[in-house]
Structures are given as structure tokens and as C-alpha cells.
Amino acid sequence: MHEMLAIDTERVIASLKHLARFGAQGQGVNRPVLSDADVESRRWLAGEMESAGLTVVVDAVGNVIGKSKAPRALLLGSHTDSVPTGGWLDGALGVIYAIETARAFNLQFPDAPIGCDVVAFSDEEGRYLSCLGSKWFCGELSLPDLARLSYAGIDFAGAAQLAGYDSEVGAQFDARRCIGYFEAHIEQGPRLDNAELDLGIVTGIAGMRRHRIVFKGQADHAGTTPMSVRKDAGMAAFEFAVQLRDSFVELGAPEAVWNFGAVEFRPGVANVVPKEALLTLETRDLRLEVLDEMQKRVADLIESNDGRAGVSITLERVGDLPSAIMDARLLQHVASSAAQLTDKTMHLHSGAIHDAMVLARHVPSAMLFVPSIGGRSHVYLENTADKHLRMGAEVFAGAALSMISGG
DSSP states (O other), X not given: OOSOOOOOHHHHHHHHHHHTTTTEETTEEOOOTTSHHHHHHHHHHHHHHHHTTOEEEEOTTOOEEEEOSSSEEXXXXXXXXXXXXXXXXXXXXXXXXHHHHHHHHHHHOTTOSEEEEEEEESOTBOSSSBTHHHHHHTTOOOHHHHHTOEETTEEHHHHHHHTTOOTTOOOOOOTTTEEEEEEEEEOOSSHHHHTTOSEEEEEEEOEEEEEEEEEEOOOOBTTTSOGGGOOOHHHHHHHHHHHHHHHHHHHTOTTOEEEEEEEEEESOOTTBOOSXXXXXXXXXXXXXXXXXXXXXXXXXXXXXXXXXXXXXXXEEEEEEEOOEEOOHHHHHHXXXXXXXXXXXXXXEEESSOOHHXXXXXXXXXXXXXXXXXXXXXXXXXXXXOHHHHHHHHHHHHHHHHHHHHTO
């Protein structure tokens, strides 16, 4: 094989812009899974994969899979669904890079014993279930699991059937065929952009734990109940969040992040003391020991505050995604390919969840990041400079060829 793979970066840009028309909203896209825009975009992607020389299978959840004719393959891909206020590159970048890399590879090496397979995963964003598509692809979900999924009163299985997806088409991952998984993505954060770097080589994906903390007090008239006798679940939740924030800061874990992203008061009216407060806490870090320590601090703080001022506190874990470490050998291919075009790179981990987190449980996996301007993502202003879109495509294609050659 030649040392370089001639990916058409003009076609990459044009294809990204064409894909952005599906669900276009201002500068961004609104393309949640199983929406009309999502279903239409997948039909277009299937056609693009076929034109790239791949045989296309669409499975029960809407994953679009393009298979090469080679007996073994490197799997390339990402997702094309979006959050309701999504940007035009989130996930889409990795799918278009994958298709165009496969197209170039099939033109240059039509009879190679190891080829490029491509996948556009469904529902990575978690409208029904985070990384639903990759979990189904890898056999981690069953039909009964799908039957339990719903969103805003919409049943997933029924919506998938209406979209024309065949419930008989199950897991397509084949460990004997797949030599590895490689995904490109925008960073979705500010580190590369702030440091004026060109590319990021992803060492791992942070694990995430989500907890629901429930505070139960007593509802009373807000105008007549003295402050000294109130059992105010809302105030207890506020105080708890600030104390926990201080405890996490004291921990001093430089890569750890946390978020109090949702809070609810009941009955939730201005003139009634809250009888109940629900606080959702999310913690993320690459290291298991840090996540464990953060969880211990949550439990310790609950123990010391439970019952104070007449408010009880309970804890429920509602989400747990283990961290994923990218394959060191595959990352060497990524770093070597990047070094041919730039020395402005950095190794970093991803705080955001990606399908590579699921694939890494089954096959050696790697990721490449391109910068996000201003670190913006999941908003319509999300963007990446054209020079980085092109450079990322060239490095991705070069790394894929290197992985196959050394596979």
C-alpha cells in the first residue's frame, strides 16, 4: 500500500454542508433520532455509502452500516443524530470522514484483504438511551430492552417501525471481522481552541455517574410559618449543593467535573415552603478512583446533613457509564499521521460521551478531535475552521490507512 490516502477534502466539506440541510435550523441542526429529518438523512447516508463501494445494512434501531467486500475491516464512524439545539458538525464530522476515507480507500486499494467499514450510529445523544445505536450494534441491548424505551410519550419500537427499520436486524458487530474502531469528532470544548492547536489525540473518555438526591421536608404557608420552624426542602438542597461543590474543589482532582444540572421543587409555587426538592448531580472523570472518592463525599455529606432542620435526604444512582481508555497502539498511528501535517497537537481525554466508549469494550478503539471554535457545542453557533476540517480529514484518512497496514 502507498503511504498516503488521497481523501477528497473538497468533497468532505460539501458532504458536511449537504448533511446539515437535514433538519437545518439557522446555523445549526435540529435532528433528534427518529425525527423526519433524521430518517431522511439516513437514507441519504445509505446512498453515499453505496456510492463509496460499500454494501449497506440498516438495522432495527436505524444504524446505517456500510460493509466493504474485504473479509476483515477497520470500522470507521460516529453518529448523525443531534440534540434539539445541535450544531452541524457534532457526530456528523466523523461519519463524513468515515465515508470519504472508505471511498478513497476503495479507489486506491480495491482488492485489499482488510477494508474500511462505516457506521452512522443512531441516538448517540440519548433521546431514548445514550449511545443506543452503538449498544445495539455491539449486542448490549435486546428487543425487550428496546420495548421499554420511550420519550415524551413516544414508544421507540413503534417509532422505529414507522421509520421502516426492521426489528429482525440485530447486532452487526463481528469481532472476527473488525480489527478496530476509529472515530473523529469535534472536541466540544475549549482546550484545543484556547491553546491554538490543530488536533487532539484522545487518550480516553471520562466515566460518568448521575445521582438523584431527594430532600423531603414539609409544605407550609410561606407567609405565616416562622423561619425557625420551617422544614424547607428547597433551602436544604441549595445548602447541600454549595457544600458539595466546596468538597469537590477541596478534592483537587484537576480533570474532575461535576454539574447540578436539574433541580425541582414541589409543590413549586412561590407562596408555599417546598416540601420536596430533587437535585440531579452528575460527576465525570477518567479515573475510577476519583469517581469513587466523589461518590464517597456525596454519601458522607448526606449522612452529616440527613435530618437537619427536619429535612431527610436520600440518594439514588440513576446513571453509571464506566470510563474508556483508547488503545495505545492505534493512538500511535493517529499521532504519526498528525505529525506529517502539524506539530500543534495535544493528547487529551474527552469529558463528553461518544460511541467509542461502547466500542472500546469490544475492540481496540481510537479517537481524533478537531477544535471547536470558542469551545461551543450543542448550540447552533458550533463551528470549526475549514482548515481544521480539512486537516482532520487528511490525518484521519492517513491514520486509518496506517491502522489497516499495520493491522
